[in-house]
Amino acid sequence: MAALMHSDLSKLTLLSKGKVRDIYATSESDKLLFVASDRISAYDVILKNGIPNKGKLLTEVSLFWFQKLAHVIPNHFITANIDEMPIEVREYRELLEGRAMLVKKAQVVPLEAIVRGYLAGSAWSEYKKSGTVHGIPLPPGLVESQQLPEPLFTPSTKAEQGMHDENISPEKAAALIGQDLYNRISTAALALYSSASAHAHVRGLILADTKFEFGLFRQSGSPQELLLIDELLTPDSSRYWPLEGYAAGRSQPSFDKQYLRDWLVGTGFRKGLEAGPEGTTDGWVIEEKVVEGTQRRYQEVVAMLTS
Numbered sequence: 281m282a283a284l285m286h287s288d289l290s291k292l293t294l295l296s297k298g299k300v301r302d303i304y305a306t307s308e309s310d311k312l313l314f315v316a317s318d319r320i321s322a323y324d325v326i327l328k329n330g331i332p333n334k335g336k337l338l339t340e341v342s343l344f345w346f347q348k349l350a351h352v353i354p355n356h357f358i359t360a361n362i363d364e365m366p367i368e369v370r371e372y373r374e375l376l377e378g379r380a381m382l383v384k385k386a387q388v389v390p391l392e393a394i395v396r397g398y399l400a401g402s403a404w405s406e407y408k409k410s411g412t413v414h415g416i417p418l419p420p421g422l423v424e425s426q427q428l429p430e431p432l433f434t435p436s437t438k439a440e441q442g443m444h445d446e447n448i449s450p451e452k453a454a455a456l457i458g459q460d461l462y463n464r465i466s467t468a469a470l471a472l473y474s475s476a477s478a479h480a481h482v483r484g485l486i487l488a489d490t491k492f493e494f495g496l497f498r499q500s501g502s503p504q505e506l507l508l509i510d511e512l513l514t515p516d517s518s519r520y521w522p523l524e525g526y527a528a529g530r531s532q533p534s535f536d537k538q539y540l541r542d543w544l545v546g547t548g549f550r551k552g553l554e555a556g557p558e559g560t561t562d563g564w565v566i567e568e569k570v571v572e573g574t575q576r577r578y579q580e581v582v583a584m585l586t587s
Contacts, residue, residue, distance in 0.1 A: 283318035283330030284379070289372050299326055300338065300516060306366045306382070310499070311358065313369055314381045320516075320566075320574070322541045324445070325554045328563040331571055335379040337578050338514045343381070344586045345512040349475055353468045355508040356383040356495060386495025386507050391457055392436040392445055393465050395473035398488040399426050400519060400532070402447060403434065415449035425488075425521075426528040431473050433466040438493075464506055465494050476513050483584045485535070486526055490518035513585075515578050535581035543570045 286302075292313065293305040299321040304313040316335030320327055339360065346357040358381070359365065362373045365382045396403050396413065403413040404424050411418060414434040422428075435453035436445040454462040469492050480487040493510040511517055520535040544564065548557055555561040566574075 281332045283332045284335060284375070285317060285319055285330050287315040287317060287375065289313075289315070289369075289375075291368060291371065299324075300335070301511070307368055308366055310385050311366070312383050312385045313365070314383055315376060316379045316511075320537070320540065322537055322544050323549065323554075325549075325564065327540075327544075328565045329571065331566075331575050331578065334575065334578060337582050338511055338516060339379050339381065341514050341582045341585060342512045345476065346508075348479065349472055349508075349512070352471050352475060353508050354505060355512070356386055356497070358382045358384060383509070384497050384507065386497040386509050388438070388509065389457055389461065389465065389494045389496065390438045391453055391462075391465065391494070392438050393469040393492040393494060394434045394436060394489060395431050395469050395492070396434055396489040397428060397431045397473065397477055398486065398519075398521075399424060399428060400488050403489070406447070414447050415451075423529040425526075425530060425532050431470055431477075433469055435462075435466075461506075468492075468494070468506070468508070472508070480520065480585065481523065484523045485581065485584055486521040486523050486532075487513070488519040488521055488532070492517075515581050520581050535577045537574075539577060540566070540570060540574050543567070 289304055294302060295305055295312070296303045300317055300319050302315045302317060304315065306313055316338045318330035318332055318334045320331050320334060343357070343360055346355050360381050362370055362376060362380070369376065399407055399422055406413055407418060407422060411420060413432060416432060416434070419429065433450070434447065435450065436447045438445065472492060473487070473490060476490070477487040490513055492508060495507050495509040496504050497507050498504045515536045518536060519538070521532040522535070526532060549564065556563050
């Protein structure tokens with residue numbers, strides 16, 4: 281089965297094309313159509329080929345979490361039922377089934393709301409150098425993959441496509457969006473992580489860290505509302521580890537994109553080669569065995585979380 285790299289809904293207006301999602305305007309001005317493609321990115325680089333059915337898996341797990349965590353904070357999800365979408369969307373039923381969501385149109389808050397419960401990835405790299413994570417001092421003597429004393433809200437900038445997100449301190453984030461909005465987002469993000477982490481643990485998974493996005497939405501005559509938007513707790517935006525066999529002090533086997541990142545680095549990727557292997561500008565093509573391995577990991581974690 282071929283991966284869906286581009287949605288191409290020619291009769292709808294494409295508003296933006298992200299690393300994974302294509303966002304379209306609809307005939308209802310306060311609603312958007314989100315379409316999850318099978319594209320995949322690593323280190324903010326979109327690979328030339330995708331992972332078949334990945335968009336459907338991401339949609340399935342996002343829908344699960346939107347429903348399960350709705351008690352924590354309202355979200356932008358309206359429906360995934362094509363019959364309940366505007367009439368112009370229904371024409372593309374065959375392509376959209378299982379990978380599309382109709383959502384409220386919100387003003388995106390320009391902040392990646394990252395919550396970390398364990399010391400991994402860029403947080404581990406920073407800690408080894410300075411004993412901090414996003415500038416936040418941590419106790420000495422922590423080791424790779426160790427559970428943190430308490431989950432940390434560690435924001436980053438929300439970069440344009442092709443650019444890299446930048447880890448920033450809580451103080452800089454608050455200055456960027458305002459202290460009140462920062463407080464509301466950090467409180468919501470930590471509560472979301474706490475609930476999701478508890479569910480994952482029961483299902484045999486560790487939610488090491490994850491990224492949330494938020495938006496502001498106002499209906500006519502109503503006060504402005506903070507909404508959870510975009511995807512939610514997918515293997516694209518979250519670091520999931522198997523609970524069985526977990527041990528601090530080393531890297532962990534992963535159900536997320538780390539497998540793909542490791543392959544990419546092993547193939548020769550480094551900063552400055554985003555356009556393709558050295559001497560080319562053809563992009564990076566994932567080997568078939570890595571496509572299959574990535575797909576298998578995504579399928580497994582979605583089944584563990586939602587079944």
